[in-house]
Amino acid sequence: MTAVRTVFVEAATIGLELVGRPEVAQRWDTPSALPGMTVGALAAHLAHQVTRVPEVLSSPVPDERPLPLIEHYLRSAWANGDEGANEGIRTRASANATEGPAEVLARALEALGSARASLAAEPADRRVRPPWLAWNLSLQDYLRSRMLEIVVHGDDLAVSLGVEPPPWPEDVIAPVLGVLTTLAVRKHGAAAVLRTLARAERAPRSIAAI
Numbered sequence: 001m002t003a004v005r006t007v008f009v010e011a012a013t014i015g016l017e018l019v020g021r022p023e024v025a026q027r028w029d030t031p032s033a034l035p036g037m038t039v040g041a042l043a044a045h046l047a048h049q050v051t052r053v054p055e056v057l058s059s060p061v062p063d064e065r066p067l068p069l070i071e072h073y074l075r076s077a078w079a080n081g082d083e084g085a086n087e088g089i090r091t092r093a094s095a096n097a098t099e100g101p102a103e104v105l106a107r108a109l110e111a112l113g114s115a116r117a118s119l120a121a122e123p124a125d126r127r128v129r130p131p132w133l134a135w136n137l138s139l140q141d142y143l144r145s146r147m148l149e150i151v152v153h154g155d156d157l158a159v160s161l162g163v164e165p166p167p168w169p170e171d172v173i174a175p176v177l178g179v180l181t182t183l184a185v186r187k188h189g190a191a192a193v194l195r196t197l198a199r200a201e202r203a204p205r206s207i208a209a210i
Contacts, residue, residue: 003171005119008143011172012050012112015150016105019043023161025101032160036090039160040097040104045089046153047108048096049146053115056128062136066127069141070182073210119143144175151176183209 018024028040037045067075077085096104119139126139137145151168158165168176184193184207196203 044096045093
């Protein structure tokens with residue numbers, strides 16, 4: 001497998017270890033750190049980033065060239081504060097959570113096993129068209145987007161449980177931070193990001209990327 005595919009499997013494995021912690025099942029129906037989501041809904045949303053990979057790999061791929069990953073985020077309604085899109089995400093997560101912690105985790109682990117086998121056989125230039133998008137992504141960029149979701153929501157889930165977030169390896173965290181930094185620069189400008197990282201006394205209040 002290529003490096004990105006291997007790193008996705010690594011990130012997914014760590015993320016599902018967090019979903020499988022006993023505290024998650026114990027607090028399944030309690031509020032999470034994200035408004036409008038229970039711990040169960042948040043865990044189900046994180047797990048769904050893995051579960052959907054075999055589904056996406058099995059979907060037909062149109063001929064259009066893939067959109068660059070940053071452009072994908074710039075076009076995505078949820079990443080630009082569309083409350084309707086975000087409410088839809090919360091609703092789907094809550095529906096997935098009704099399966100319960102054991103089934104959510106089992107389904108995601110099964111999908112991870114399937115993805116691990118399938119990804120090794122996919123061609124280097126493989127494109128995907130996730131059913132919820134109107135454009136293609138390269139398989140590499142789609143997996144990077146799932147890694148971003150796993151890492152960000154892994155932190156949300158850890159905060160919800162009052163535990164330390166997973167110790168993400170550098171090969172997982174570096175591409176996630178790279179995407180978020182690029183988006184933050186597009187949204188707030190290079191000076192704002194530079195000052196936040198290097199000159200706290202001149203930093204703006206927020207450089208949130210999404």
